Amino acid sequence: MTPERWAQIKEVFVAVADQPASARDVTLDRLCLDDDDLRLQVEQLLSQHGKAGQFMEATPPLPAARATSERLEPGSHLSGRYQITKFLGSGGMGEVYAADDLELGEQVALKVIRQEGRVGPAMLDRLRREVQLARRVTHPNVCRVYDLGRHTQPGHDLIFLTMELIAGETLAERLRREGKISSTDALAVAVQLCHALDAAHHAGVLHRDFKCGNVMLIGSGEQVRAVVTDFGIARWIQPQTDTQSNASQTMPAGTPAYMSPEQLAGQPLTAASDIYALGLVLYEMVTGARPFRADSPLAEAFKRLNEPPEPPIKATPELSENWNYTILKCLEREPGKRFASAQEVIESLRGTAAASAPSARWPGKTSIHRTATHNRSIRRNWIAAALLFVLAALGFAVRDRIWSPRLPAQKHVAVLPFTFAGNDPSDGATTYGLAQSLSANLARLQPTESSLWVAPWSQTRSRKADGVGNAAAALGVNLLVTGSVEKNGERFRVHADLKDALTFKSLRSQIVDVPQAERVTLEDTLLERVAGMLQVKLPAGMLHHLPVDETVVPGAYEFYEQGRGYLLHFDGDNVERAIGLFQKAVEQDPNFALAYANLAYAYAWKFHRTQDTKWRDLAKQNAGKAKALNDDLASTHLALAMVGRDTGDIDAAVNEFQRALRLDPADDETLNLLALTYDDAGQTLQAESLLKDAVKRNPANWVNYNFLGSFYYRHAQYAQAELLLRAATQLAPDNPSPLNNLSGVLLAEGKYKDAEEILGRAITVKPTKAGYSNLGYAQFYQARYKDAAQMFQKAAELSPADDRLSRNLGDAYALAGEPAKAADAYARAVQQVQKLLALRPRDPQLLQNLALYYAKLGRKQNAQGILAQAVRFSTRDPEFIFNTGVIYELTGQRDRALRELHEALRSGYSLSELQNAPELSQLRADKRYPQIVSGPPD
């Protein structure tokens, strides 16, 4: 439709619309002349005009809320993980509850986000990023944000945040109760608020909605503790939907009463905007009222844009000059005229910023000179602060010398492998196991010790204990724990050092000396001593990982300890060695539950790798023995969980994982495996939430990023997957697993060249099945079929039981023009997958694979029969839908194929896969194909 034609139609329509029907014909004849199309268009409009009736005569009703209250009842469960215990109050964004985190056995605050409008994918991503950002701020005066969750129930979803539960009242409530706060008491609060803002600003996080309602107070007087809540998360909770309307992009977020002038004007926010809001909060604290009071929020905001505030000293004459001046400077309309940092606010409040406190009562004509002086001294202070900062960066050891001998406030620790004085390799394994378990045990303290961060063992285990300066930079730590083990006759002696990571100077040291007979206590004693050196508290029960009475046979314990050292390498040879050692341990002490448990775990791992039922049986057998002796060992339940997962018994697996997690709540691996199991069972959100939890709890462990990235990959959220996996490769550049996974994502995104490069790196580090397989895939999609076949062959040699490799090999041969070899490969794939199906007869993925192989072999009937079974058990993830489409196409059902593929795309499946899949070359020539590709996006 052109505007001109539209105007023409309108003109004629308007001329006849109000005429009686009998008169219309004549007018139409006259106005349309011989333009038949024009006449037709107008007649159609007239007919609609006649039918319209009350159409659009009333504005749409505003969707009314449900009659029932939306409040959650105590006892109700969210996402199967949180149980509401108490309603705490409602805030701007929704209600706040106290809740139990059933998964981790903690109390949390749970904030339901009431969001009008749809939360689109882009917005949810933004929420996630914000939460991630907010998590960066760890400070005693900042409420910690844990996670973003979503609860689904029939007909109603809700989104919620979990955060640190703080028992106190808000500053707003306190002010309502007490009117105002004396400036002595207010200073105690103010300083903490400034610390909180400063910590956040240093981490690059703005609050954006700082106000009295977002400050929690615990206690009162000078002993008060103030905690700032909702850091950085306020902005997306405000009505800012992801539509393209211009208006929405400039809309300010925040609470109008506390918005800075620039925020009201829709300009970008900076730290200075938070400083402005801080000024308003300080004002309210000492005067009991906000400046710019007016009879409506709009009028109040308008005043803020146009008028200077009433000096607080007018309302509170006893207020000191420092306070009056500081508040007014925070409330400067020009962001550049406010304090440059929250730290400066503290200095100004205390009067330590300038040589003398400003004597002008408030900035006005007479104070210009003084303000300038003040600014100069602030600049001087800035330089001083910058120097201090540099000194701090040079190493806390310097500071320790000058001031008191203290450890840094934030303890970033790496435990390096201990050295062993001696040649016996079995003692080498003991030594390795000792450092490993120390590292893991310290990491378990992280959830309760916010100042502690432990570099993951996977990064430190290959570091040497000398030449340490560069280790500090590489690991991002400021403290190192090193140790040496000596075996002196019948005694074990461990010398542990806590060192400055940069200077390698020893800060503290401890010697643990135990007789061989008490060898079993070594691990616990070491943990106790090192925790003492680090000044961190060991929670009650922490030391029960290794009950001292576990075994009375010292030799048995040594075998066990060495076995752990090998087992945690998780590769074929080392696990084999570990099994041997655990067996020796139980030979020495047939009642050694922990050794049985680990034996079960090692076998479960072997079963997972080989799918050979022999190992499954041994895993179960040993788990049974362990349980009979002691049912509370995490390893036993982990082993049983893994067996359950690999045999398709999801319920049992989930149960066992949860049991293991309760026994050892901080074990990343258990958390991740449980998540994957949830995902298999179609409980996607639960899985996602757990995986994110693992990242949250241990943000420096690449394994967690690897899992979460793989999860997103599986759910076709490639951009997110790429981001996470890149993070994983940066954390563990020498580990092939994240490199291979990243290459998988790049392949799905159609970035074949990038993928090849990454894979080159991966294979250099270590040739693996995944590496070769992905490389073959990259070449395959660049039509280098012969190369690809070679790579798949290599992959198959490393993993002879994998049906998917045989299938890829078959595809490569088929396209390289070798149909006989292709058929061989497909037939092998059928056999391989049938073996797996014997273990998991209802696994939709396996069934679908089998159907696909049949289809490729031309056995259409078999293919269709098996596919029907697969569909019955499926949760229909995008991959499944896509493959269903492929099978339909291969078995000659084009219509169904098109429908499934369209659906797969709509679920987020990779378009490049669709456009490149060789099985679909004929389908892509179908005239309906463009429709499914360019169909409506939502």
Place this chain on the structure above:
Amino acid sequence: MSDKNEETQHRSNPVTSLLAELRQGNKEAEAKLIPLVYQELHRLARHYMRGEREGHTLQTSALVNEAYLRLAGEHNVDWKNRAHFFGMSAQIMRRILVDHARTRDAKKRGGPMQKVSLESAFVYSDNESWQVVAIHEALNKLAEWDARQCRIVELRFFCGLDVEETAEAMAISPTTVKREFQHAKAWLHGELSKTAGD
């Protein structure tokens, strides 16, 4: 802001003066007003939709009216200002309504991997939500060749302005508003029956 106006503006209600400036074609006044109006509308909408007034169905126009009264003050009865205020609110209301309807719609369609749709606690009849979205989408088309007519529909339908108010807000004659709306209605009715028949 010119000097001679300053004094009077400070004395009267800021919204009133901003609206007056807006009527004189001052775009800056609009820039100042929009964020405030947006906040207030959303706040009110949320308030209603969250069920703080239970079982109450509210017409859009009533909501905008309440926002106006709250911001501009109850004593302010200048209907011309009101029209301009409503004119500004129309697009915002359209978005609020369409977003809700969409949410509803997305849920209805179902299908796997509804990863990120969130249904708010609103009860729309299916017919209403469908209609709101369909009209919104048809208007997007219409805007390509007749932006003025599109704006008229927005004011009349999404914001509930009557013919005179619409005319005032757009500075055109009431007769034009009436004709344009009549025409738009006929066309939209046709568009919607096409969609429904698909």
